[in-house]
Amino acid sequence: AQSVTQLGSHVSVSEGALVLLRCNYSSSVPPYLFWYVQYPNQGLQLLLKYTTGATLVKGINGFEAEFKKSETSFHLTKPSAHMSDAAEYFCAVRDTYNNNDMRFGAGTRLTVKP
Amino acid sequence: DAGITQSPRHKVTETGTPVTLRCHQTENHRYMYWYRQDPGHGLRLIHYSYGVKDTDKGEVSDGYSVSRSKTEDFLLTLESATSSQTSVYFCATQNHYEQYFGPGTRLTVT
Numbered sequence: 001a002q003s004v005t006q007l008g009s010h011v012s013v014s015e016g017a018l019v020l021l022r023c024n025y026s027s028s029v030p031p032y033l034f035w036y037v038q039y040p041n042q043g044l045q046l047l048l049k050y051t052t053g054a055t056l057v058k059g060i061n062g063f064e065a066e067f068k069k070s071e072t073s074f075h076l077t078k079p080s081a082h083m084s085d086a087a088e089y090f091c092a093v094r095d096t097y098n099n100n101d102m103r104f105g106a107g108t109r110l111t112v113k114p
Numbered sequence: 115d116a117g118i119t120q121s122p123r124h125k126v127t128e129t130g131t132p133v134t135l136r137c138h139q140t141e142n143h144r145y146m147y148w149y150r151q152d153p154g155h156g157l158r159l160i161h162y163s164y165g166v167k168d169t170d171k172g173e174v175s176d177g178y179s180v181s182r183s184k185t186e187d188f189l190l191t192l193e194s195a196t197s198s199q200t201s202v203y204f205c206a207t208q209n210h211y212e213q214y215f216g217p218g219t220r221l222t223v224t
Contacts (some may be wrong), residue, residue, distance in 0.1 A: 043215035
């Protein structure tokens with residue numbers, strides 16, 4: 001089965017600084033990859049996804065991620081952090097043949113300092 | 115956003131009692147899921163449904179059952195609640211690639 005590892009359970013950046021959240025996956029078949037964001041006391045909201053095609057995908061709120069097959073990575077970046085970006089972020093993987101087996105990472109809590 | 119509601123949003127119950135959580139969607143999505151979220155574990159799949167009356171087990175299904183009698187409703191039942199089932203429960207639906215999540219139910223078993 002596929003799996004996801006998010007490096008760093010907590011990341012802290014200053015407002016205006018680069019945001020980099022790391023995600024590595026394991027999958028025996030071509031994966032679909034996702035980043036979700038969760039604000040306090042809310043459900044998960046999709047930030048962006050990779051299915052096929054262009055390996056650099058852009059999402060909402062200025063976030064983007066690059067699928068690197070050789071590194072089995074799907075890191076999330078944003079050039080300039082905003083206070084409203086403070087939340088928990090989850091990377092997820094699903095294989096292209098099994099519609100019902102989505103695996104989530106443990107999450108990374110992003111703190112943005114003024 | 116997919117229209118997904120969960121009820122109740124908060125519940126406190128005692129060990130050994132049965133508990134049912136409800137998920138309702140208005141998007142007519144075929145696939146529905148129940149997850150639990152615990153610190154350090156992300157989300158883990160409990161059960162899922164691929165149609166009315168069609169359900170299957172997920173990664174952490176022990177102690178849980180589900181039912182889906184209508185496309186829009188997916189029920190999760192804890193047959194006899196235990197303290198290890200204290201968690202936040204999320205319902206999700208799926209359309210094409212991504213999943214859409216409800217607001218969650220915080221369940222405390224005392």
